[in-house]
Amino acid sequence: MAYEVPQLPYSFDALEPYVSTMTMDCHYNGHHKAYVNNLNKALADHPDLAAKSPEELIRNLSAVPENIRTAVRNNGGGHVNHSMFWKMMAPRAGGEPSGKLLEQLKATFGSFAEFQAKFEAAGLARFGSGWVWLVRVPSGGLEITSTANQDNPLMEGSYPVLGCDVWEHAYYLKYQFRRGDWLKAFWNVVNWPEIERRFEAKEA
Numbered sequence: 154m155a156y157e158v159p160q161l162p163y164s165f166d167a168l169e170p171y172v173s174t175m176t177m178d179c180h181y182n183g184h185h186k187a188y189v190n191n192l193n194k195a196l197a198d199h200p201d202l203a204a205k206s207p208e209e210l211i212r213n214l215s216a217v218p219e220n221i222r223t224a225v226r227n228n229g230g231g232h233v234n235h236s237m238f239w240k241m242m243a244p245r246a247g248g249e250p251s252g253k254l255l256e257q258l259k260a261t262f263g264s265f266a267e268f269q270a271k272f273e274a275a276g277l278a279r280f281g282s283g284w285v286w287l288v289r290v291p292s293g294g295l296e297i298t299s300t301a302n303q304d305n306p307l308m309e310g311s312y313p314v315l316g317c318d319v320w321e322h323a324y325y326l327k328y329q330f331r332r333g334d335w336l337k338a339f340w341n342v343v344n345w346p347e348i349e350r351r352f353e354a355k356e357a
Contacts, residue, residue, distance in 0.1 A: 155193045156207060158186050159236050167244040171338040173327040181239070184322055188231030188303070195224035207233045212307050230303035234284060238318055243344035250345040254314075254352045261295045268297075273336040275299050276319045285336075287315040289352065314351045315343070 161181055166174040196203040202210060202217060202225075210217065210229045217225045249255060249265055262268040268287075276285035279299040286298050288311040295314070298306065306313045317339050324335035 155203070156189050156232060158189050159239070161239055163244055168242060168342050171341045172242070176322075176324065176326045179326070180235075180318075180322060185231070185235040188228045188235065191224060192228035192232055195221045195228060207236075208307060211305055214308065226308075227303050230305050230308070233305050233307070234303055234316065234318070237313060238316060240347050241315060241344055242342040243347070244342070246344050247341040248345065250349055252349060254345075254349045257295055257352075262297075269340060271297050272315075272317075273333065276317055276336045277333055279319055282320040285317050285319055286311075286313050287348075288312060289314055312351075312354070315348045 158181070161177075165177040165181070168177065192207070193203075199218070199221070207229050210225055211233055214222055214226055250258065255265065258265055258268045262271060272285060272287065275297050276299065279285060279301070281301065283299055283301045283304070286300065286306050288296055288298055288306045290296055290311050296311070298311070299319075300306065300308075317336065319332055319336070324332065328335045328338070
């Protein structure tokens with residue numbers, strides 16, 4: 154069965170004024186749809202690989218034939234990243250996390266505000282296109298990292314807890330070149346219940 158773009162859990166205008174309606178429309182119907190179409194095309198002659206989940210594919214890229222590996226990495230990564238990203242945001246969201254996640258953020262980074270500052274700094278430091286992440290490393294600890302293009306922490310053995318898209322297509326229609334403004338605005342749409350769920354998930 155071909156991969157499909159998952160249904161968006163809110164309307165295109167639901168994240169206004171922080172994420173513009175046009176940005177959501179272009180991002181979802183343009184970019185994410187293209188990643189899915191290109192991934193299906195790359196795997197058209199490989200039904201054994203197409204039967205795997207996109208997460209399984211990108212976790213084990215060495216099992217993908219070399220002639221389609223880059224296409225699977227880029228488009229499979231794009232599909233996984235965006236499928237998570239839509240759920241990591243929500244209308245009437247933001248604020249702070251609670252419970253064990255908040256405790257570990259404070260223990261790891263000093264305070265929630267310090268975590269936010271370090272997350273934004275990592276997003277600003279990513280040269281060109283990519284993502285900034287809060288990940289759970291195999292030892293169980295939390296780290297802030299960033300990846301180029303559509304790479305995902307799953308490719309490196311870490312589990313993505315929170316991610317922010319810092320490709321220009323994620324923010325340019327509203328924020329132009331001001332990536333820092335986008336990263337600050339992002340906190341207003343973070344779906345902390347989903348992030349807390351991911352933090353406590355059992356995936357490796």
